[in-house]
Amino acid sequence: MSEQTSRSAAPKARRAVMAWSVAAAAVLGLGAAVWLGPQSTQTADHADLEPQQIEAVKDFATSAMRAGNPNFLVSMGATVPQSVALQDMPRALGDALPAYINDQYVVVANRFVIVARNTRRIVAIVPAG
Missing domain, CATH: 3.10.450.160 (inner membrane protein cigr)
Known part of the structure; x- marks a missing residue:
């Protein structure tokens, strides 16, 4: 592989890694929000009580x-x-x-x-x- 080819491949690889990182962070963030959301927003869950x-x-x-x-x-x-x-x-x-x-x-x-x-x-x- 020539030096020119490896230089142009490196930014593409970095962009791909960055894209996967952003996607993974978004999925983890959404998962955490779904899992923690109802628990962390309910400081007083007494909906069943009169x-x-x-x-x-x-x-x-x-x-x-x-x-x-x-x-x-x-x-x-x-x-x-x-x-x-x-x-x-x-x-x-x-x-x-x-x-x-x-x-x-x-x-x-x-x-x-x-x-x-x-x-x-x-x-x-x-x-x-």
Whole structure:
């Protein structure tokens, strides 16, 4: 291959690599947006709860023990680390939240976080402040 041919091939190869890089970044960005979008935009997912249920949670949370400075993302579906102490769902909320009576909770920064007992995944977040 002559020097002239190799010089003209190099910019084409760079453009091809650049095009593939841009395409890969776009696909990864779109994938991340789809995967993280619903989780990161829902800081309080209590759509299933009626206003009186939310009020019951707020009333209870005012006296509930709060987690210190948690080192995890409070987001729907996120897993709560084993280092975070969870409390059993209180009987006082049994009437207001019957669907969550077998779950656990933690209060983090004025949010009542309901956690599935078996998986430690966040199943509901209710603003408590």
